[in-house]
Structure formats: C-alpha cells, structure tokens
Amino acid sequence: MTHQAEFGPDLAEVFGPSHQVRHDSGGPELVQLLTPEGERVEHPEFSFDLDDEAVRGFYRDMVLTRRIDTEATALQRHGELGIWAQLLGQEAAQIGAGRAMRTQDFAFPTYREHGVAWCKGVDPLNLLGLFRGVDQGGWDPNDNNFGLYTIVIGAQTLHATGYAMGMQRDGAVGTGDPERDSAVIAHFGDGASSQGDVNEAFIFAASYNAPVVFFCQNNQWAISEPIERQTRIPLYQRALGFGFPGLRVDGNDVLATYAVTKAALDRARDGQGPTFVEAYTYRMGAHTTTDDPTRYRLSDDVEHWKLKDPIARVEVYLKRNGLADDDFFAGVQQEAAELGAHLREGCKALPDPTPLQGFEHVYAEMTEELAAQRDGYADYLASFEGEGH
Amino acid sequence: MTHQAEFGPDLAEVFGPSHQVRHDSGGPELVQLLTPEGERVEHPEFSFDLDDEAVRGFYRDMVLTRRIDTEATALQRHGELGIWAQLLGQEAAQIGAGRAMRTQDFAFPTYREHGVAWCKGVDPLNLLGLFRGVDQGGWDPNDNNFGLYTIVIGAQTLHATGYAMGMQRDGAVGTGDPERDSAVIAHFGDGASSQGDVNEAFIFAASYNAPVVFFCQNNQWAISEPIERQTRIPLYQRALGFGFPGLRVDGNDVLATYAVTKAALDRARDGQGPTFVEAYTYRMGAHTTTDDPTRYRLSDDVEHWKLKDPIARVEVYLKRNGLADDDFFAGVQQEAAELGAHLREGCKALPDPTPLQGFEHVYAEMTEELAAQRDGYADYLASFEGEGH
Amino acid sequence: MKITLAKGLNMGLRKAMEDNPKVLMMGEDVGKLGGVFRITDGLQKDFGEDRVIDSPLAESGIVGTAVGMAMRGYRPVVEIQFDGFVYPAYDQIVCQVAKINYRSQGRVPMPIVIRIPYGGGIGAVEHHSESPEAQFAHTPGLKVVSCSNPVDGYWMIQQAIASDDPVIFLEPKRQYHADKAELDEDATPDPLHASRVIRQGTDLTLIAYGPMVKTSLKAAEAAATEGRSIEVIDLRTLSPLDMGPVLDSVRRTGRAVITHEAHVNLGMGSEVAARITEQCFYSLEAPVLRVGGFDTPYPPSRVEEEWLPDLDRVLDAVDRSLAF
Amino acid sequence: MKITLAKGLNMGLRKAMEDNPKVLMMGEDVGKLGGVFRITDGLQKDFGEDRVIDSPLAESGIVGTAVGMAMRGYRPVVEIQFDGFVYPAYDQIVCQVAKINYRSQGRVPMPIVIRIPYGGGIGAVEHHSESPEAQFAHTPGLKVVSCSNPVDGYWMIQQAIASDDPVIFLEPKRQYHADKAELDEDATPDPLHASRVIRQGTDLTLIAYGPMVKTSLKAAEAAATEGRSIEVIDLRTLSPLDMGPVLDSVRRTGRAVITHEAHVNLGMGSEVAARITEQCFYSLEAPVLRVGGFDTPYPPSRVEEEWLPDLDRVLDAVDRSLAF
C-alpha cells in the first residue's frame, strides 16, 4: 500500500487486520469479561453488574437454547422439519443480548434468533412451525415484543428503525422512567451488513437518532462466504461511517455480551440514539440443515472455535468458583430433557394448515374477489368428496 | 450526550460538527489550496503540481462551463428545454475532478456533471437533448469515456464499481504503465449517499479493491432537504465505515479539487483501491429550473456562499499575481460568447425523434412481436395521411 | 367549493391527519417544500416535523421504516416522488408490506398508504412518467387504486388511509391541476373498491382509470357525434378489481375496449380482457381490445403524446371493435 | 449422454465460459460452493475467482456491478439465489438493465443473463418458491425465458448468454434433478425465442412453460385415456411471446387452457388469453381458461401442493373448457 501515506497516517488505520479474522481472536478491541478458559477479567469500560444467580440463569438459558437447537436439528433429520437454522455456538451472543432487554423493548430477529426468542418468553415450539412448513411464524409479535422471523436478509433492520421512531413519537424514550423508556434491537448477520437495506437503516437511525441497537452476530460466514467478502475492516467499525458508536464484543462470552448490549440499550432508551454491536462469534454448524460446510471451510477452523465454546466457559467458571453445585447442573439437564420432550411431542402435533386457510389474512379486510376464488376452490375440493381422493 | 463516555473517548469524536455544516467552513479537515480571497496556501499532504498555464486552463474551463449553465437555463426559460439541472457554484468541483482524469479513465455522472462532460470532451450541445426531450443522452459513452446521465439516484455508482472491476480483469490496473493504468470516477450528490445502492457500491468496491473514486459533490442540499437529514457527521467520514480513505476537499477550490482527485485516481490506477472524495460546495441555484428554493432555504445562506465563488477566486489569483493579462480574459469571454451561440442555435436545431423511432433500440436484437407492433402503428399513422391530421 | 385534484388530495390528507393522530406523512421533500407537487403543502407547518417527516433520500428506507411505524400502531402515508422511483422500495413493498398481515396470520396488519404520482404527459425526463400499476396489482396482499378526479381524490385518499390493508394509491399527476370540480364535503362517497359507470351507453363499454378517464369521456363524446353510444367505466380500484359493473355493461353492449397508459403487454388490460372473456363469452360480439402505451420504454418527452394512448387511438379501437 | 436439468445448465454454462473469455459468473455462493443448487459447480475451480465471482450479500449490488461489467465488454451471468430474493435488484433490472440499450440508442448493449431458480414444490420456507415472471415480462427491454427440460437447459442458457439483450432466465428448480434426458451435443437447437408444440392433439390446446410442462404432459396423457386429444405447447419464451404456434393450434382446436404456478391475476395467462382472444376470436369455442397459483401469497410448504396447480386442476379446466 505504497500510496497510503499520501492520505495521512490517520487514514491508514482504517485498514485493520483484514483477511485474517477467522483465525483471529477479535483483536484488542474485543470486549471480554470471561475468557474461554472460564476466567473472569475486567474491562475498563464495561462491567458485569449482576450476581451469581444471574450467571447461573444465563448458563441455564444457554443450555436450554442449545437443547432447542439440537432437538430441532434431530427433528429435521427425522423428517419432521423441512429445514432448520442452527444456532450452535451463538448461544452466548443471543442470551447476552436477550437478557439485556427489558419487557418493553422490542426485538426484530432474522431466522436464527432462537435464544433471543427464549429470553423474550416465546414458547420454542412456536418457532418450529415455520421450519416444519405449517405457518410462517407461530407467535404474536405483540405478546412478547419479539417480531416474526424475516427471511429476506436485512429487511427487518428498517422495520426495527421505524418501530424505534414510533417509540420516539409515543414519548417512550428519554423520559427517565425505567418502566417507560424503550428501545429496539435489530438482529442480523455479517452477510446482511452488505445489504442496502441495512445501511439505509443505519442512515435513518442516525438521522432521527432512533433508539435502536443494531446487533450483528458476526459468525464469520454467510452460507459459504467468509466475512472478508463483506468487509475488509472489522465490522463494528461500519458504524463509524454513519456517526454512531460501534463496539465489538466477544459473542461467545455471555457476560460481556450482556454488559455491552445493556449499555447500548440504556443509551438508546435514554435518547442517545443508535449503537452498533458486533458480537464476534462463529457458526459452529452448517448454515442450515441443507448446507454442507465441508465444501468451503476447514475443519481446522471449527476445531479452533470449539475451544471458545460459550457454554463450557461458564460451566468452568461456575464450577471452579463453587458457584453452582451438582444439583444445579443436574436440574438444568433435567429441564433440558423435558424441553426436548416438549418439542418432540409438540412438533408432531402441530396442526397442518388447511388449503382454504390460505385465503384468510391475505387482507385484513377480505375482498369479494378473493372470497369468490376461495369459494370456487371450496366447491372444487368438495367435488372430490366421496371419490376417495 | 451524557452516556457517551461509556463508550470511550475515541467514539465521541465521530459526533462531528453536525447540524451546522451549511454555515460551516468545512472544518479543519477541508483541503484547500486557494482561499476564497484568491490566496495560494499549502497543505501538508496535497500539493498542486501543475503550472500557471494549467491554472489559466482551469479558469477557462470554469467560465465556459458556467456559460453552458447560464445559456441552458435561459433556453429553459424560453421554452427550448423542458427542464435544466443547474451547476452554478459547482464549477470548481467538476473541473477539478474532470481535469484530474486521464483519457482512459471513465466517468459515471449523475445529471448535473456538465463540467465533467466538458473536460471529457463531450460537445455540450449533446447534453441538451435529454433536457429538451429529444433523447435520453445524446453522446456515445465510449467516445469520451463519459457515461450517460443517470436519473435514478445512486444507480450509476454500482455501474462505476462494476466497470472498475472490469478494468481489473482487463489488466488495466497497477501495471505501472501510465497509458494503461485506468480508474473510474463515480459522481453523485450528498442526497445520493443515503441510497442503498451507493452504500452497496462502497461494499463491492472495498471487497474487490476496485479502482474507483467516489466523488461526492456535497452541495448541502437534496432538493429541499439539507445535508443534516442524510448524515450527522461530515460525509467524507462515511468511507471510514467501509475501510477506505475519505477526504474532504474545498469543492469551490479548483486547485485543491484537482490535487485531491488526482491523488485518489493515482491510488486507484495503482491498484490501491477506492477512495471517497467529498467536494464540499454549495448549490447556488435551484435544484432544477422547476424548483423554488425560497420555500426552504434562507437567502442568507446563499449570500454567504457567494463569497466563496469558485471562479472569482481564481480570477483574483491570476490577476493579483499577474499570471494572465486582459487579452486572456477577453479571449475567454469571446470563447464563452461563441459557445453560447453554438448552444442557442444548436439547441433549436436538435431534431425531434419520430414516433416510430421509439421502437428502435428497445432491444439490440429486434423481436418479431415488437416489429409487428411498430408496423401496426405505422399503418395507423399512415391512415391519417392526407387527412391534414 | 371548486377544487383541483391536487387540492382534493391535500384536503383529504389534512382531514385524515386531523381525524386520527396516528396518521403520519413520510417521504422526500414532503415537509417544508410540501412535496414536489405540493400535495402535502402546509401539513408540516400545522402538524409538526414528527408527523410530517422529511426522509433521507432512500425509498426502501422510507417504506421499510413505515412498516416499523405501522407495527407500532401508526398509519404512515408514504409519498414516492415519482412513479419511476418506487422500484428501490419494490422489495419492501412486495415482500414485506404485502405479506406481513398474511405471515402473521392477521396479527400484524399493515395500514400503509403508498402514494405515487404516476403517468405521463408532463414533459419530464426519464423515470418521471411511468405507470407501474400492474407490477403491484399482481401481488396478493396489496390493494391498488387510482383516482381520476378531484372529488375522488379527496375521498379516496381518506378511505385508503382508513383501510387496514396496504394501499398503493396512484395519482394521475397530469391531472393534478388540470380541472376543477365541486366538492361537497358532506356527501357520502362510494366505497373505495368500487368501479363506477360515469357515462351510460349501449353500443360499447369503454373501460379506463386514472389519467385515461378524461380521454375516454372525450372519446365517448366524439363517438356520440357520430351516433355511437359509448358507456364509460372508471375502474377506480385495480386490486381488487370490481368487475360487477364491467360485466353488467359488457353483457348489454357486447363490446369492450380498455385503455391505460401502461404498456399493453401484461398491463391491467390483459387481466380485464381475460376476465370479461371468461365471464361474458357468449355476450361478446368482438374481442376485448386494448389501447395502451407501446411495449417500449417511455420515450423522450418530445414524442410522449404520440406514445401515450390518445383520443384518436381510443376511437380507432372503438371503430375496430364496432366493425368487428 | 443422459443428463438432469441441473447438469444441462452446468454444462451449458461451462461451454459458454470456454467459448468466450468475456463470460463471467457472479452471485452469492456461486464460487466454492457452486451455488446452493450446485449449478455453477466446479466452474470457479476451473476458471478462477476472476471469472466466477462470489459476491457480497446484496442483489442490487450484484446486478448493478454486472451492468458496469457489461459496459466494459463483459458478459455477466448473474445468479439470484432464489426467486424471492430478486426484488432488491428489481430497480437495477427494470430501470437500468432493461433500459440502457434504449437510453443509449443502441450504443451500450446489455448482454446480461440473470438466472433465477423459480417455482415451488421443494418444501422450502417463504420467498423460496415464487414465480416472478410477469413482473419482468411486463418490462420492455428485458427478454424472459424459461426452460423446462435438461436439453433445453443446456442449449437455452448458451443462447441466452450469446444474446446481446438482457435475458431473465427462469430455471424451474423443482425439475433440477427430477428427470434425465439424452443430450446430443451436436444437434442444432431451436431458437431461444420459439415456443414449441411438444404433443399433438386436436381437441384443446394446453399451454405451459417451466415447471408446469411436465404436469401438462401428464394431463394430456390422462385425458387421452378418456379419449380426449390434447395438444401441449411449451412456451419457452415469455418475452417476446412466440404466439405463432399457439394461434395455429387454437385455430385448429378451438379451445385453450393456460397454466403456470404464478398467481392467476395478471399472470402470463392473462396476456396469452387476451392475445388468443384478439386473434382467434371466431375460432374459439370457449373462453381461454387459466389455471395457476391462487391470488394469495405462496403458502407454508405443508399445503404447497394444494396451492400449486396440479394434474387435477389442469384436468378440471380441460373438462370445463370441453364442456363449454
């Protein structure tokens, strides 16, 4: 980069440690409070302000979330689901972010945020419908302030921003009332960061100072494409171009993810506007159950990241410091087993939609035209009755 | 911004001097080589490396470009053009950028780049066709390496990036051969910077390290919307989020614009990838001849910017330093008068398209279907013949 | 009170904002400037910047944030500056706006109005004169309407805003200031999704909407001087189509011509023609004929009047149908 | 050599890359992975990363940069991963790809192919099963084709790449691995923009393309067992339409049914029906009937087979037409 100097030394620094990030530790900017070895460390700006009970709670959340994931993966293998988007390895990123939210905060997920759904109180069984093909989202977003999964990459980041603009108009930002002040989290992936919509969301959020946290799980892959295809500098720095803070947190460290997300949410609720949080993590599984990652990545990489497992490090921490006993771990295992059974049984019992149901909810106000089409189809179906069709 | 500190002092600096920029001088980051008062100043990184002859040339270019603009504006007032997009005040930004290009470099304009067209050798008469409504671009982009005007805001920035990727594949980048090494300039406005396409162009350019200079004329307005609606930090900093250099140059200073653009183009041709150049300027006229800026901006602002006129400062510089004599100035005036006459006469003589012409060039390979539609219409038109229709 | 279409729309928007504090305006230049056509003139002054929102220059962003606002309980009215600039928002419109009510099984309705000044004839440059209605009407979940006159403008925009479904609201920009009509603010308007017979006749049914309604009425008048009785229908609603009045009419006249500015190929005319033929097969004395923009890009403005269907081309089709 | 459609396309792409060094592949996951359907399998390995380009995750960016590459003299072949993800690129496709040749008066042709795996029946989630053909065919400047079988896949993709016009190339993803057919690489293919009678008959003309061709052939077989002679036409080209064989056939049979997976409302069927009626009015014994996807969003996969037009629904329309 010989000509670099022409533009002054301050510009050179934007060319960060690119083309290395997958093996990289996340760099010095990575906020970490619990090392892969399970050691608590302190950070000059972000601290974990909850008690041991909360850490046990996070551990339980992560184990149960992983159970949802393994159970659903198994259900897919048995043909009960058409496809499943695994979150293996991303439990800490999701639980940290989910637990940082207050009830009144609203989450806009992509399609892999099963852990966030868990934190927001969505019955994981409801997550299966979409992947089984019985519905396109089996929960009411307003029940738990958890939006529907969005398949078109990035689209929901604009919805999140608009929703946050609505909160501003409702006077639910910056009042100082902790029950009232609200914020939004938009979840998306590293690949999504390349979509025009996501960048427009940054622009609108900055322009209106909207209370939204852009929470990007950089799991290093967008299907087969490594992060280097989407950015040549650390992704959290994207925010700098839009005039709001960007932070990189160890997404496999649930304590740090919690602390950083909470600070960003506080800031948003307080009326300070958007923040970009890059949760630096790794997609340990395939993109979905139909993907074959051996075609494009080295098992070496995966092995490297196994050492950073988000659950193992909390387990070590709890055990080493005597913060949880065998009963606790057994209890969580028991809960996980029950959750698994709930999913296995519930999944098969999810009712198939009927063909005529597809005519409902196309509009809030049904049209005569469509009603006629539905009735015609009903007559057609009825014509087969008795034919053993 | 009480919570700012939570994210460390280095992040606070991204909140630049927003909400002030229109009255603002452009800040300390503004690269300037010729002050509004016509004084040459030096910059630690960018220097003007051409001779007085070149400065006189720039002066002539700017005067003639302004003449194109005033002439076309008058033609619109007389009903000869349907509309005209004025560049008044942006002459230095366009001439500086245009003259920094080599023959083999390709420019992708928006719709206001009459000065760049001039530098690339496009007959200004050809620019009028689109505004008169006789064509949608009267020049061959390949004749002068100057693309067609693009009305959909931002779309051409992706074309520019793709074209630059093509140059890479042609081995026309980084060879060290000044006749061969090539780059692209994408021109767009401050408003355009909010479009998804423009941000995707940044991403693609960074990802492939494409030889493209993103040249943004920040004229402070997107029709009625001030720059603050599009960004809350200085616009050149957008590039930081994408991992390539961003620079702010005094867009009313032709020497500085030339020097900065040339450095960016050199870098691109050399294989160092993209640069963002923000030419900090002002739209002195209306958005187009159909716009009424008194509805949304203060004449105060306009007066303020009049003092920074891009032509006046070069004139003062040339005169004060005795670098041009009266003959020179008279000669330029004479040329301008001739150019004006050329445009006035030429415009009225531009041939109207025929209705049947509209069927040509819909496809490179005409379809039978469309030929039949054309023939049917021709018959229909013929049926009126002799009717005095 | 005599009003133009522009005025009718402006008054209708104002009324909707007065009636419901959840109604918001969003778009490029809709605030201080009042929009490039001044349809939102004065609204920001009276309702504030929080309700009349000048947006960054990004159509997908405008529509996408409107979706989020609707989720939060607002009723955003989005202005797309010109027809040709709706496409950056096409993805948000067809994949999100159109589908979220369905996706959520009715839990998240999308009461969004997307206003689009459309059609040609104003001497503009490329992308400022297009007719994108078919590209929306093909998409289930969207409702698509077009007003053709000042009074409909006033009522239909309010009905669209009151609708719990997303409405693509097409405004024939050439008509904004073309004619004035008497507005009775106490009248009871027709429903939003109803087509309307606007001139009665017995020989042929001429079907139009938006900018072609005026031309069609003129064509009917011209034909009348030659002793031909043309019934004219203003479709008003393009999705759903209200075929009742159309079918009634064609059953009586036996002949139909449909006209629009959009390209003929796969334009609204193809659907209307197909439905008429399916349902009035034995009544038809001639095939349904279509008169529209050619299957070429909208041309430079100096030839736009030749490109656009006009009185002569409509009458030519009427003649061909009657001679069939 | 017996090949699947997936194989035919892969071989055709490879051939095109061998024949012309200006041919490039671009898209998400087209490189190492060979695309999620493996249609570009092995191409990056053999032709390098400069010619088989994995792109950032941004469809507008992919198509927009392809435009620039085409301007520089390349012939980009773009893969859109699934039908429902083409919309972020819709603006670039309809305003740029479709119009640059026209805008430049033929000086800047756009030899771009946009490959879209389309249609349903694979048990996928939302946006992975759609049929967006009408949204492109309505746009002048684009050519739109759909292959239906392995041999056509091999030839048509090469012809599309050789075309100096932009081609929207629709690949019926359900058929990728469904059947095998014998490929003769020395044969002379039909032209790209020609429809084809694929089964002869005398009682009714059944018109299909892409994924519905197979169903239509089965329907014709089933009808034959009941003594009905159905002529089946594979349209192959949707813009331009090649109506010649269709009109010839309908003039003989007097009856037509058209079927596609796309929504019926404003689908290709409406245009084909309108044209048949315009041009064969006196030959028609019954209105042209249309069988397609309902005018509802593509449903959850557990009911997709009910949503998609199938053998029974096609036969039902055939019966209704014959009984008319």
Ligand SMILES: Cc1ncc(C[n+]2csc(CCOP(=O)(O)OP(=O)(O)O)c2C)c(N)n1
């Ligand atoms: C607009 C759009 N384009 C393409 C796809 C296909 N697709 C689904 S997931 C995916 C990769 C997403 O990567 P990332 O954003 O990093 O999220 P991750 O899957 O890693 O969680 C792609 C390309 C899509 N769903 N939407």
Ligand SMILES: Cc1ncc(C[n+]2csc(CCOP(=O)(O)OP(=O)(O)O)c2C)c(N)n1
């Ligand atoms: C996609 C799109 N949306 C809207 C418009 C209408 N429009 C034309 S120019 C303009 C403002 C452009 O502002 P800026 O990018 O700053 O360029 P400037 O006109 O100041 O040179 C707008 C909104 C358009 N041409 N394209």
Ligand SMILES: [Mg+2]
């Ligand atoms: Mg990812």
Ligand SMILES: [Mg+2]
């Ligand atoms: Mg501007």
